[in-house]
Amino acid sequence: MTLVVIGANPTVARAIAELSGDQVHVRLPGVPVLGLDGWDASGVRKVFTADFRDAPAFLTFVDEVLAPMAPAAVVSLTEPGLEPAAVAAERLGARGVDPQVVRVTRDKLRMRRVLARRAPHLNPAFAPGDAPGAVARLFATHTPVVAKPVDGFGSRSATLFERPADLPPDRGTAATLFEQFVGGVEFSVEALSLNGRHTVMGIAQKGTTGGFVEVSHIMPPPSLDARRRLLVERAVAELLDALGLEDGPSHTEVKVEGDRVTVIETHTRLGGDGIADLVRLTTGVDWRCAAVGWAVGAEPQRAAAAAAAAATVFFTAPPGRVTYVAPQPSLTHGSVVEWDVPVRPGDPVGPLRSSEDRLGRAVLTAESPAECAAAVAELMSLRVVTTRRDR
Missing domain, CATH: 3.30.470.20 (ATP-grasp fold, B domain)
Incomplete structure (x- = not known):
């Protein structure tokens, strides 16, 4: 049974080393996985280099390199590797996370819209950045307001605003999500x-x-x-x-x-x-x-x-x-x-x-x-x- 892991950092690679079965690690070009370089068993190479951020090139790699291995599962724990791993698993008929679920969780606006339909009590009030009327109504009823990148993580570029007049022009696009600031x-x-x-x-x-x-x-x-x-x-x-x-x-x-x-x-x-x-x-x-x-x-x-x-x-x-x-x-x-x-x-x-x-x-x-x-x-x-x- 072969497990493919996309973009594991050294800490993750060490933690999973004792899992049963064969492991194949895929890393980005120029990014070493300490402790795995040169790891071979029975003449089979265990570490491959592929730019999984380049979707067309990565799918070629999946078809030409991973498919012959018939892996049982393809997973990732790193943000850039989540969607490539899910897509690869689906393409290979292997176990992994549903690509649609990964896409929804990586797009904050899509997630909000799903919750608005299925569990609205879990949502704050929100508005997409490219809908100026909705943004104005949000500020009129809920202040302060948080502006965040739709696809951001790691606290990147999240900013609190009290008035719509304070918004810089680059926030009024589809790349920004506005949300009611929630206390607690x-x-x-x-x-x-x-x-x-x-x-x-x-x-x-x-x-x-x-x-x-x-x-x-x-x-x-x-x-x-x-x-x-x-x-x-x-x-x-x-x-x-x-x-x-x-x-x-x-x-x-x-x-x-x-x-x-x-x-x-x-x-x-x-x-x-x-x-x-x-x-x-x-x-x-x-x-x-x-x-x-x-x-x-x-x-x-x-x-x-x-x-x-x-x-x-x-x-x-x-x-x-x-x-x-x-x-x-x-x-x-x-x-x-x-x-x-x-x-x-x-x-x-x-x-x-x-x-x-x-x-x-x-x-x-x-x-x-x-x-x-x-x-x-x-x-x-x-x-x-x-x-x-x-x-």
Whole structure:
């Protein structure tokens, strides 16, 4: 049985190495998969290079290279690889995620329109950017309003506006989606779907900047009681049913205000920002392996949890040039189990516009969600990276 994995990063490649059967990795040109280069077994090459972002060229690769292998499944956990993997699986008659579901989740406007028909209570008010009348009505009844790219991810270019007069001209196109800004606390929900049954693997509470860039995740979420957790799980199941996702992983972002759960977005992959590490630490499940292994019938394996609660914290600093990087601290609450701050004095720091502009991260563990939240607050109160504005 052959499993084809599109665009796996080194962490995913290592996590799934022990899955039974043959594995074939497809990587982009010039992008090495550390630990897989030169991996051959019985004279069969396991790593191929193909630009899966080029649809015609990739379909030729599928027909000429992958089809003779008769793979059992084709999957991906990277955003650019989701649709190519789904299309390849369908073309080869292999197991994978339905391409139509992938397309709907990658197009935020299409997702909103599907929910408007099938689960409208999960939607905020919204309007497409190329419908000026609808945008004007949205601003007249719901402010502030969030403008976001229809196909964006990673907090890219999401901006809050109070008045339509503040909108730059480039926002008035089909590439932008306008949504009512929803209050409340934001959560990330990791789920695995099998034969239409959705199992939540973990829920993380998010901390964000005013510009929507994520700066912390805490699992389990300290502000979500058992009753509201059930509301969140039911809302995610409704969402996935509405979109038609029957098999595979999902990462869904929701906001909870009172008893109302509003869907922000969803993806047919696991969450980034090391959320898979939080699932492993708090439940014992290797979420990366489970998010791929379902396609070849592998059951999620659960080891002993390492901690009752865990968190990731991301470091930021004002634009300028780095003058000082603090060493790993000892915390009053919880423990630091990973510390990665790659910037050095002299490095330039630009504005914080997306998750790619963050400067490093730490992973924390604690004996309870409340203590973990205290550890996050303690660490975020420290100045880990100091900058000085260039003159």
